[in-house]
Amino acid sequence: MALLSRFLQAFALLLLAIAVSAEHTSNWAVLVSTSRFWFNYRHLANVLSLYRTVKRLGIPDSQIILMLPDDMACNPRNAFPGTVYSNADRAVDLYGDNIEVDYRGYEVTVENFIRLLTDRLDEDVPRSKRLGSDSGSNVLVYMTGHGGDQFLKFQDAEEIGAWDLAHAFEQMWEKKRYHELLFMIDTCQANTMYTHFYSPNIIATGSSEIDQSSYSHHADNDVGVAVIDRWTYYVLEFLETQVTSVTSKLNLGDLFDSYDESKIHSQPGVRWDLFTGQEQEGRLRTVVDFFGNVQNVEVENANATEPGSLKEDLAEIARLVEKWQKRDEEYADVLARNDTDESHSSSLHLKPKSKVGPTKMTEDGSWGKRLVGLAVVGVCSAIWIAGSVLGRKSG
């Protein structure tokens, strides 16, 4: 009987472990447009639409990394200054008055993107420009731009290869920087970009097969250019009309099933094989697992009395405070007895802020450097003189 109950307990624990492992604690989104110039208006509109959606579903700006290489809202050719629209009806201004672009203009480079993913950034890079995800984070990576077979062009002169991306994700996985990752890409031959991925727990989807173009959806005649790409348009249509709140139960299977090749004009692809539990398990992940934000706020019950509850803690903290006050008083007494007239009683709590004044830059080895420089100049001139003397002799 005891054995049986042990088994049952172990089984319950196992179930619990499974339930826990399927959970994530935070959501991050990395939204990247990679092209400049007015005629690529639609790529920025793609990204901004996605930005609006994930924000609507609750991911705060501090957990969205938005990379925009150009500023369409302030482009002189924009007939509607200060706005970006992703639809010819111009119902929703994507730029709005509440948008936080983290990397803009020429900051959007392959190097910065890889540094962002792997967090190999300078210490002084602000936290808003960092991907602070951890082993409990679900990360959404959306990229759009102009691409080709296994590459995506960044701005004008650079490109990111499929291998680069795969290695970056592998480094993220190694350092436990994501729990599950959804990679979405809308570009020509998009599905080639995720062929080299090899890290677990990635679901990848793209807009078009190899040798296929991804097309824009429609143009706005007043804006003068195409305003959104087809695949993104239909993904957004699904997200906006069906995933109406964070509590939506629709899953990724529903999203991917909604792809309609006759509308998209290319063959979108999905890659499941890296995901634990393959397609079956992956299809069950809800859309808001990646596009929404989990935030299980814990309200503290002021009346509960179990250990660790608010009331218990408050009592203990109060006692601690009391103890420290007593200690302070004793310390002050000791100080007073020692005839030190400085009153340290309050400085015990907080360390006095050390004054940070201007300091000289480090000068380690500056003399050594000068010596090396002198030596180099000396050797060079010696060679020159020797050469000219020898040359005169032979001439």
Place this chain on the structure above:
Amino acid sequence: MTIKTGDQESPEDSTSRADPKPSVKSPPPPETPAAVQTRFRVIAAFWAVIIFLGFPIWWKTTSIYRASLPIEEMVDWAGGKPFWQACRPVFPLDIHLATPSMQSADAQHLLRTTQHTLDDLNEFAAHHLRLKLANDSASDYGEGDLGADASGEVADTALTVRLLPQENLLGPRSELHAAATQLDVFYPPNQVPAPSSWNSPLSTYIAEELQGLYGEEKATIAHILHTAGLASTSPQLAEDISRRLRRSMKYAETYHLSFSLFTPGSRPSSWDIEAAVNEYVSPLLKALSPISDFTVDTQVQLYANFAPTAPKPEFDESEAAWTLKKEDLSAFVNAAEWPLNPSIGSGPTINFILYVPEPSQSPLIVKENRASSWIVPQWGGVFLLNPTLSNDKTGESNPAHLSQDSLGPAFMTFSHQLLTLLGTPSTPASLPLRLQTSIRVRAATLLLSASSTMGSLASLTESLPSIPIPATVATSVSTTLSHLSSTCSHLREGRFGAALASARVAETEAERSFFEKSMVGQVYFPDEHKVAVYLPLLGPIGVPLVVGLLKEIKRIIAGRKAKRAAAS
């Protein structure tokens, strides 16, 4: 070298043309040995420059510096979870038994039997309690010295158990000091075990009591070390532990605490923040100082509105208060407009928000349980402060200044939230003991995370041969490894404060080595790219050089053959 047959006509040419015999195109005269020599030297000089100067420079400038790392050792540290190859973390806790009114032989016997019972009860070998007799003269009844003597050679005392005889007791009873690491056990004098018996109610009682005190810590450490679930852990406790680990902040060397006062109107515009922090938060920070460093920032933000999309509070007639629904609380903080998350330094920020609602919406509480505070996991805490409104001519208004006393409940709550966010366990009911537990838990977490970082770095080094590894990484790695092993030996000897200190160093260095800034190359170059880069540059230069070299070699071989033929 060649004969001119151009259109320039020299007088000699015109005379020869007058010659009736047609001119025979004569072969060029043989080169002079001097010219051959010169050409050889020229070609040799070019090739010498290429081989001795060009090639080394190219090699040097395009090679990737990879400092050698102790890969095997690193893998060992990260290696097998069940059988640690490099270190098997153990947590022996020293518990002192103070028996002021007992014969020393009796005390010894009690100690032995209790230890025996304890060992029988324990099922997680890595975490065990060691009983020791305290010599009464030196018993200062642990004022919660949280790893104060980090360098000391003596093991930290986890707990002092004081045995006090008390008349008129049916069975033993115990009392835990809330502000010290001390457990008083009162027992009826007749229950001192007889020297012959191996079992007595008193020793069983003490053992069970201790087991209960450290049950949660044991389960937490087992959870962290991924040991299979302890059978004695109830599912409820396991759930609590994993929930706590999920909501607590990731470990950092430094945390920034940011206390913010937000109000939608113009009042209150000042608060006694310095006094309040000194009074309610500093003692806790002092107690937490072995675990992490803290910096404190404060701000006051007036006219702070909710996000336009956030649900508005509703008036509840029955409560006579404005209420927020529990599910709406996650939208309470207007992350877009409230200036939170300041980018200071490198550590994470823990935000504490004190929100004073405007008079027309006061009092504001949470609908479900009338609570006024909540925790946002891994982010911070919020407290709704409803101060007494003052009436003046213009109507009700908030006080202009919040005194220290009115801030008291809020800051006590913030302290509690800080404890929760740092993952302090909820039992036993004594703060010093809980802090000690969190020292051990942190040491285990850091040991594990630093060693798994080592493993990640090792496998990264092996799988990406094109990534550069600067010398600083090698230094950091060796620092990490040495601190990891010292952590391990400190743990083995029960010096948890020292173990945590070196685990912190190990963690910092491990992070630094993994996130080394220069370890991002433009990682991958396909071969076509290399051809595309080198061909336009090297093609035009390379062709004449290679052809010249080949011709010269041909000439030398031909010369040798001729010589041999002449000799034979």
